[in-house]
Amino acid sequence: MKLSARSRYATRLLLDLALRETDSPQRTTILSESTGITVQFIEQILRPLKKAELITSVRGAAGGHILNQDPAKITVGEIVRIMEGGISLTDCVTDDGLCKRSPICLTRKVWQRASRVLEQELDSITLADLMKDPDGIKLDD
Template identity: 35%
Template sequence: MQVSTKGRYGLRLMAALAAQYGKGVVKVDKLSESEEITINYIHVLMNSLKTAGLVRAIRGPNGGYELAMPPDEMTAYDVVTALEGRIEPVECVHTPSMCKAVGQCMTRDVWCDLAKAYEEVLKKYTLRMLLEGWLKQHGGVDYSI
C-alpha cells in the first residue's frame, strides 16, 4: 500500500504553508518553485484541501494560499485523508459487507490492525511537528519560500 502523489505532495505543500504560517499568503508560483510541483497540480490539491477546510484561497494579484488553522491543530492524517480518502489496506476494514468471507476470514485482524496503525501514525504528527523536525535536521536554518 502506497500513498499516492496526491498525499505526498499535498503534505509537502501543507508543511510549506506551515513554515509560512502567520507571515501572510503564499503565492502559488513560490510554492511551485520551492516544492517542484506544477502550478496546475497545486491548484488540484489545494482545491481538495480547501473543500476539507484545511486551507484558504485568496484571489487576486496578491493571492495565494494559507492554512485555515494553526499548524499545531492540523495533522498529517487530516491532510492525507482529505486528498486520498479513507485509509484502508483492504475494502473489508471499513466495509465488512464487501467481503463474502468476512465471518470466517483468518486475516481480517491483520488488515484492521494495519489500518489502525497507519491512522495512529498520521494522527501523531502535526504540521508544526513536521516543521520542527525539519528545522532540527537542518540545524535550525529557517525554511523559506
C-alpha cells in the same frame, strides 16, 4: 499500501505554507517553485484542502493561498484522509459487505489492526512536529 502523490504532495504543500509563518497569501507559482510540485498538480491538490478548510484562497493581484489552521492541529493522518478518502490497507477493512468472506476471513483482523496502527501513527504527527525537526520524528519508541 502505497500513498498516492496527492497525499505526499498535499503534506509537502501544507508544510511549506506553515513554514512561511505569514498572513500573506502565497501564489501558486511561488509554491510550485518552493515545493517542486507543478502548478497544475497544486491546483488539483488545493481543491480538497480548501473544502476541508485547511487552507483559504484569496483572489486578486495580491491573492494566493494561506494556511487556515494552526499547524499544531493539522495531522498527517487528517491530510491523508482528505486526499485518499480514508486510511486503510485494504478495502475490506472498512467495508463489511465488500467481500463475501469478511465474516469468516481469518486475515481480515490483521489488516484491520495494521490499518488502525498506521492511522494512529499518522494522527500523532502534526505539521508543527515536522516544522520543528523533520528528522526528529521518532521511528521507534
